Amino acid sequence: MGRRIRFxxxxxxxxxxxxxxxxxxxxLLIVFRYTQTGPASPGFHLSQAYYYGAFAAGLYFVIPTLxxxxxxxxxxxxxxxxxxxSPSQRTLMLQTIIFFIYLLGGAAIFARIEGWRFLDALYWADFTVLTIGIGNLAxxxxxxxxxxxxxxxxxxxILGMTIGSIRALMLEKGKQRMGHGIMTFTFKTMARHASDSQSRLYSYIPHLDEAHKQSERDQVRKExxxxxxxxxxxxxxxxxxxFLISFTVWIVMWLVGAAAFWKSESSQNWTYFKSLYFSFTSLTTIxxxxxYPRSAWGVPFFVFWSLLAVPTxxxxISALGDTVVHGVREFTIFLGEATFFPEEKSTRNHLNVFIKRLMRRAPKTDRPRGLSDSAPSPGQHTGSAHGDDASWxxxxxxxxxxxxxxNRLIELALSGEEKEFSQGEWDYYLRLINRSGSVRAILDGSLSSDWREGDAEKGHGPASGQKHKGGLQSLAQPSSPLLSGQTEAQWLLEAVAKTIKHELHKADAELCTHNRI
Structure with a gap:
């Protein structure tokens, strides 16, 4: 981390x-196990400390493997x-260290006050901080x-901040890992259906089979x-x-934990169902x-298992809110609109609106100050491509x-709102970009920020207005709004900034030409 020694x-x-x-x-654990216990030493039994050492040895082996x-x-x-x-990783590391110092320090203090053994106090501190509240120690x-x-x-x-950091980091990494692969697969599948008029999905998605008959701006807008x-x-x-991955991990933690407690508490005649019952009430913090566990290795395993299970x-629950809860809420609204509060719409129209709501979150109504001035409503600026130069x-x-x-896109990008622009707003911004050069040059990232000053005069730069080949596939690039990982406002901000830079380069080239004359 200090970067003083080469990786x-x-x-x-x-x-x-x-x-x-x-x-x-x-x-050391193996030697102690076979020298201090067994028939030769009938008075010795393995304590909780031995099993804590075994868990530590396992972690010491997992860390270098990773x-x-x-x-x-x-x-x-x-x-x-x-x-x-990264800042989020550094924050999580510090919060984890603080959490374990707090847990161990609290266990030491209460062990001293209540006359408990330290490991019993650690067990109590664990189910207290995790809000499980078993209650056999108090x-x-x-x-x-x-x-x-x-x-x-x-x-x-401290637990809330730590779990919040774990959740943010896990969701961020999961979004990056899965997002690109799922996006690419969905793009290829839907592009095939969007160009095939015989496909069953053809009537539900934008058509692309007649894009070549349209102007560049209309084609880009449809794409x-x-x-x-x-x-x-x-x-x-x-x-x-x-959600499915999180649910699977939770089920595995529940079933594996139950199997472990079933084995560890066999002296108490626990059945597997009883272990399932205990694991469920502990996992859900009931x-x-x-x-409750009493064996020498059941208690250490509970501490280790609960520290993994509760964040899981x-x-x-977080993934549940993005999927099931969102679907139930939208279904409730759909049911109310279709039955108790009917509007002048057919059931099919209600169903179409319900499906569209499921595919995205409800849009926020708050808009940054002045955005409506720059982004007109649909129906404005519908002039032809030849009249773009006269629009301003x-x-x-x-x-x-x-x-x-x-300026207005900066406000919207900094607000963090994932606004989806209307078709009229996209038409306005594409026309704004199109005056500086080819729209396709912006969309596929070929409006480079490092082109030379003389490129505009020679016709090599974006100002040449040349058509770009590649069609829809040129948009399936990391620089496109689909796969860039940016919001629409962030991507438009970058495109407008590139256009401004291009205009400055062009003005500088014209000024140099005028000075030569």
Whole structure:
């Protein structure tokens, strides 16, 4: 992290040291197991500390294995060799350290006050901070009960921040990993149906089979509408995929945890169903406390398992809100509009509106100040492509429009709102960009920011207005609004900024030509 030693040197050393530590711990555990217990030592039994050591040895082995996978991926070019923590990763690391210091420190304090063993106090602190509340251990002294108030509140605060960081990081990484693959697959599938008039989906998606008969701006506008449809469907697929993965992980944690408790509490005659019952009430933080682990390795496993299971449930609830809860809310609105509060629409129209609502979130109505001035409503600016140059009057008015829209797009991009522009607004912005050069040059990223000053005079730059080949496939690039990972406002902001830079280059070239004369 300090970047004082090269990655190719530091990473192998760290991996070897971790594996060495894991090997030493495993050897010590094995030697202790076969020398201090058994028939030769009838008075000895393995305590919770031994199993905590076994869990630590397992973690000591998992960590270098993950580091080795990272090193292999970096050497093969899959990851960057320069390791640099992002702000979210750094925040999560610090919050995790603080959480465990708080948990262990609280356990030590309450062990001293209540006369508990430290590991029993750690077990109590774990189910207290995680709000499971099993209840087989509870503070009985006046001082212990008094300190419970600040300890529980502080633990909930730290736990909430830590789980929030885990959720944000997991969802961010999952969106990046799955988003591109799902988007590309959906794009290829729908592009095939959009160009085939015999397809069953042809009437439900924008048509692309007659795009070559239209003007460039109309063709690009239709393609943008198609890409927006693809993005909505791909986003819906990604959300449901995230939900299914989270639900599967939660089910695995539940079933595997139940199997472990069934094994560890066999001396209490636990059945597998009883273990399922305990795991479910603990996993959902219900915590009745009528059954609880007592064995030497059941209690350490509960601490280790609960620290993994509760954040898993939080991520599942988050994914649930993006899919099932959203669908139930929209279905309730649809049911109310179709039955109790009917409008002058047919059932089919209600159903179409319901499907469209499911494919995207409800749009926000708040708009940044002045946006309506720059983005006209549908129906405005419907002039032909030949009349674009006259839309803003002279060149000075056009430049003023560029800078006004730049300012308003900056406000919208910084607001974080994922606004979807109307067809009229897209037509306005495409015409604004089109005056500087080919619309396709903007969309496929060929309006380069490093073209030379003389390119406009020679006809090599974007100002030449040459048509770009490639059709719809040219939009399926990382620089397109579909796959760039940007919102529509962010992408339009970048396109308008490139147009302004192009205009400045062109004005500079004209000024140099005038000075030569």
């Amino acid at each position: 190719s040197v530091a990473q192998p050393v760290v991996i070897v040291v971790w594996y060495t530590s894991a090997t030493i711990m495993i050897v 580091l080795a996978i990272t090193y292999y991926g970096a050497s093969r070019g899959y990851y960057a060799k320069e390791f640099r923590l 503070p009985s002294s006046h001082l212990g009960r008094s300190l419970l108030f600040p300890f529980a509140l502080g633990g909930l605060l 943008m509408m198609f890409l927006r449809t693809v993005k909505r469907i791909a986003t819906l697929q990604r959300r449901w995929m995230s 915590g009745y406390g009528d059954v 449930l939080t991520i599942l 009057g002279d060149l000075c008015s056009y430049h003023c429009a560029l800078f006004n829209n730049l």
